[in-house]
Amino acid sequence: EAGVVQSPRYKIIEKKQPVAFWCNPISGHNTLYWYLQNLGQGPELLIRYENEEAVDDSQLPKDRFSAERLKGVDSTLKIQPAELGDSAVYLCASSSRFNEKLFFGSGTQLSVL
Amino acid sequence: GENVEQHPSTLSVQEGDSAVIKCTYSDSASNYFPWYKQELGKRPQLIIDIRSNVGEKKDQRIAVTLNKTAKHFSLHITETQPEDSAVYFCAASNLGNEKLTFGTGTRLTIIP
Numbered sequence: 001e002a003g004v005v006q007s008p009r010y011k012i013i014e015k016k017q018p019v020a021f022w023c024n025p026i027s028g029h030n031t032l033y034w035y036l037q038n039l040g041q042g043p044e045l046l047i048r049y050e051n052e053e054a055v056d057d058s059q060l061p062k063d064r065f066s067a068e069r070l071k072g073v074d075s076t077l078k079i080q081p082a083e084l085g086d087s088a089v090y091l092c093a094s095s096s097r098f099n100e101k102l103f104f105g106s107g108t109q110l111s112v113l
Numbered sequence: 114g115e116n117v118e119q120h121p122s123t124l125s126v127q128e129g130d131s132a133v134i135k136c137t138y139s140d141s142a143s144n145y146f147p148w149y150k151q152e153l154g155k156r157p158q159l160i161i162d163i164r165s166n167v168g169e170k171k172d173q174r175i176a177v178t179l180n181k182t183a184k185h186f187s188l189h190i191t192e193t194q195p196e197d198s199a200v201y202f203c204a205a206s207n208l209g210n211e212k213l214t215f216g217t218g219t220r221l222t223i224i225p
Binding site: 048107 | 159
């Protein structure tokens with residue numbers, strides 16, 4: 001089966017610019033997650049979707065971050081405006097049920113200059 | 114919320130020897146403990162998981178043990194091979210409604 005697909009793989013932007021990441025989960029997976037992974041750290045949950053509904057966005061910095069999952073399939077994570085501290089890898093994951101066997105995408109490595 | 118501590122942060126072992134990585138968790142309600150392997154520049158991949166109703170689980174050269182009383186669980190890799198070199202993350206959650214909390218990772222290096 002096709003895995004979780006993310007794009008772009010790398011993104012370099014200047015601070016204060018907007019940026020968007022896209023994720024296509026594994027077909028049939030209702031649960032979609034966006035994680036932030038800083039260098040040398042484990043992934044940290046930003047937001048979780050069950051179908052179209054964002055059911056856990058408590059860790060999402062809502063002043064600059066937003067996300068959507070239209071039609072319960074693809075998802076987009078946006079940062080506007082980006083700050084230097086946002087440089088990290090943004091991982092998307094999906095699972096057939098909440099917390100069970102997460103499948104991760106390759107991630108988007110963001111560099112904010 | 115849950116807090117997961119992982120040790121050691123780096124580990125080097127001779128090829129063929131065993132490697133052990135340990136994690137502790139804080140929330141006694143946690144009942145699901147997966148381990149992920151992340152090779153350099155690649156995505157994390159689930160290698161083994163255990164639920165709190167069992168104390169040990171094996172899959173070929175890897176095994177995970179769980180001590181609920183002490184709130185710690187460990188990953189054991191036997192007969193290590195060069196392809197085992199990666200960063201390993203433990204995680205914990207309450208399958209009911211709590212997010213998966215990851216440890217800080219262990220960089221395992223297998224010395225040929």
